[in-house]
Amino acid sequence: MPSEVLVVEGLNVWLSGKHVVKNVSFKVPDRTVFALMGPSGSGKSTLLRALNRLLDIYEEAEVRGRVLLEGVDIYSPGVDPIWVRRRVGMVFQHPNPFPHLSIYDNVAIGPRLNRMVKSKRELDELVRWALEKAYLWDEVKDRLHMPAAKLSGGQKQRLSIARALALKPRVLLMDEPTANLDPVATEKIEELIAELKREIPIILVTHSPEQAARVADYTAFLYYGELVEVGPTGKIFTQPENPLTERYLLRRI
Amino acid sequence: MGLRERLLPRLRSRDDRVFFLVHLPVPVIVFMLLASMLAVILYMSLPILEREGLRVFTSNVWRPSDDPAREEYGLLAAIYGTVYTSVIAVLVAAPLAVSLAVAIEELVPRRLRGAVEVLVDLMAATPTIVYGVWGLTYLAPLMKTVLNTLHEHLGWIPFFSKPTLTGLSYGTAGVLLGIMVVPYAAAVIREAYSMIPWHLREAVYSVGATRLEAIRVLLGSVRPSIVAALVLAMGRAMGETVAVSLVIGNSLNIDVALGSPGTTVSSLIASKFKAAAYYEYMMSALFAGGLALFLIGLAVNTLGILYIRRWEEEMHGAA
């Protein structure tokens, strides 16, 4: 059994003909946090959306290359993107629970759509499990049927995490999950990431090298669509091999 | 902040004050226009209201007479017809408008979108009288076949309990109105649907939704706009005159059967107006119909606004 849950090989993405991810390859070992860092516009978010075939919903996007999820190439012809997405959870830059659904329904939506549970009790348990995992249960257990729109920003983001966890995914993708949060909420999310990685690998997109240094085991530096350097976080930050990486870490680019 | 500060613009210079004073007639005229419209309709309905009281709205009778003492008018059938046909219209228009809006946003290929948009615009701009001529010539005979077939096989259902001789009926009027209000409702729904943030759309797909499942969830998030669209559609349907009056059969008849002829307030006004000048109270009765039309419209819009308010409070009010 390979210890890499996700393997990316020669991945390319074009958006409306523009080459935004250029021949990127890397491996994500199980139970680690893998950070994709780079300046804005470097293609990190696009790359992330190629890993759960979310780019399929955009007509203008074209993907080439291989992404192996536990050995299965998610872009091979027989694979249904829905099969992929229910095994890969995703958390977005904007805390985005569905505002018209209750807290409970926001967590339950994935299991319901994917017919993952057989009874109401099973669903209740799954929702509770996901909310506990996302450090949210204690704050919302008495008001599960309140609309999600009333939660604070940090709570909303943890609810989005619970929504993704309820699918029992094999990988969790996080697209700058703290970009719209205050420092206190950010700290809480980072604690949560450290806790969650004990069970599943997390791919974290961030534009902040500090965040990568704080939470990631591996870090990849992406610059204008190219993977400049990838390796253990400690090594990237202390002995970068590529001068571009060094300049980025020194805030020169 | 006082009412004065909230109501009036901040004028920082003499130039601003001049500009404001020059435009002061605008709010004055708009207020006076609306107020005088209501006043005129109310004033003109007074004779019949004084004579018959609220019975003019609750009885179904139309008895003109050369002797004013024997005249009697009741608008119930027209009020019933207005509400009934516009409810049918909304029921017909709702699935069509939602589908049309979603299809333009989700299914129509980008290069064909312009053509479909032109069609929808044209649909809204087509004069109502043209809908009426078409309804009378083509829709009524078609509805006659449909309603009579339904009557034959499902006659035990009250809605299909009567056959139609001409096709001129509540059912035909309702369906025609439904067709006419689709573009307005679709435009409102489409506007709201296209404003759904893209990250929300991504979120639905990221939990493994199919296209259809995603559309269902996203439509749920714009529910107030759908309600607003249907309220708008219902208002237009209730106010419509000539197209309805051509296909409804113009008879004072209260019946749930879709095949039976009926009338609406506005088609009653249109059809009786010419004769009204020869009687003492008929004109006043027609204005009372106008008053009823206005009040029903107000009620529908108020209910719609209350629903949307409640929804928004539930969503964003204090926890």
Add this chain to the structure above:
Amino acid sequence: MEPRDPSLRRRRLLDRLGLAVLAGLAGAALLPLLHILYTVAVNGAAAIARSGLVEFLTAPPRPLDPENPGGIGPALLGSLWLIALSAAIGVPLAVFAGVFIAEFRRAGLSRLVLLLSLLLVEFPTILVGLYVYTVYVLPRQRATGGVGEGYSLLAGALALALVMMPYVAVQVSEALRGVPRELREAAFSLGASRLKTVYRVLLGVARRGILVGVLIGLAKAAGETAPLLFTIGGGFEAYPRSPLQHGGAVPLLIYEYIQQAQPGYHQLAWGASLVLLALVSGIMLASRLLVRRVRL
């Protein structure tokens, strides 16, 4: 680990079925319009061909003459009078109101005017007709004596102006609000008075949006029937010589003629429908060329 999840097959099937139903309903929504366009074109063209286009547009109707059914000349002239007069009355006032709404957009008063205008847009047009009948036709009727007096094209134009004004005012305000901030700042930095800046510069900048609003307002006015029922008095045989006289209009002619028994009337009604539809869709297409998205 099986990428071909069997439970997914049912959902995929349901997905396809649902999307097909959706597309079908969307098509069904457009179908009546296509049929209307087709039948109006076919029936209208046949009717117009019987008298020839020029004759049809200019001659008075002869619905009972099987040889030469004539045309809709007097009604068309009435409609042109109505459009011109209602535009002359309604458009300047609407621009004036639109400027007020847009320029004082933050003040409660302006928002109130906008709200009332939107209310007026939704006001049943037949009630507008009753209103103008009461405040304008009826007094003139009393002055001249006699039922059937007092009707005039001007009364109809007043009613149409009332129908059109709130819509155009809202459109003008939106066009002005759409002027980019930099252009607004540039206009005000020219140092002219606010009146001059807004009316000479900003209205010019927003001219496309304003023109589209005015065009669609005119299209609406041209197609309206209900406000004319109690105002213009009708008469489709004689050419109106002055807007102070009673007269006919194309939509009203259609409404009256389609209710007659003889087919000669129906043919004229269909021909008139084609003329009306061509006029309105011409305006629509023109405004569509001016801006990408039209709001109705």
